[in-house]
Amino acid sequence: MAAVRTVLIVLIAILGAAFAWLAFEWSRSDTALAENPYGVAFQLVDQTGAPITEAAFQDKPTALFFGFTHCPEVCPTTLFEMDGWLQAVDPDGDRINAYFVTVDPERDTHDILGQYISNVTKRVVGITGEPEKVRAMAKGFNVYFKRVPIDQESGDDDYTMDHFASIFLLGDGGRFKSTIAYGENSDIAIKKLENLIEG
The missing domain is CATH 1.20.5 (Single alpha-helices involved in coiled-coils or other helix-helix interfaces)
Known part of the structure; x- marks a missing residue:
């Protein structure tokens, strides 16, 4: 015992x-x-072709979304909603940055990305680059993405992308604060952005 x-x-x-x-x-x-700043260091280009690094996420509060231009619903909806939220919390556009990083860099060149985003909003900057660098950056931000053939039996190269659909909210110095989920209530999303700006 x-x-x-x-x-x-x-x-x-x-x-x-x-x-x-x-x-x-x-x-x-x-x-x-x-x-610590969320994510990893990277060297990509914005929608004008200008170089962009992780420093862009660290100079002021940032909303960061990963998507692609051939996205049928989630990405255009999110861009449209982001534009409205940003207009509500930062009408002058000087208190918060917003970025759209493609998970389909093979098709989303900087000019295509820029045209796609500018059709919806002028408040969001597109980011793309060499495919392997874009993939490394997305993985470094713990973003799920996967190329999915549209018709596996057709043998063609038509595909879509399955991907993480929430918006990252990064605060002072690029530190992770929270996320806005796809389909989240607009009032809650706006409140989260207000809290992000206020620190």
């Missing part, structure tokens, strides 16, 4: 230590996420 009790005490101590270690690691990860 004493041996069983000793074994139980040792097991409880081991489990307690394991939980304490996990709690420490989780808190350390949350601290790193809150204190």
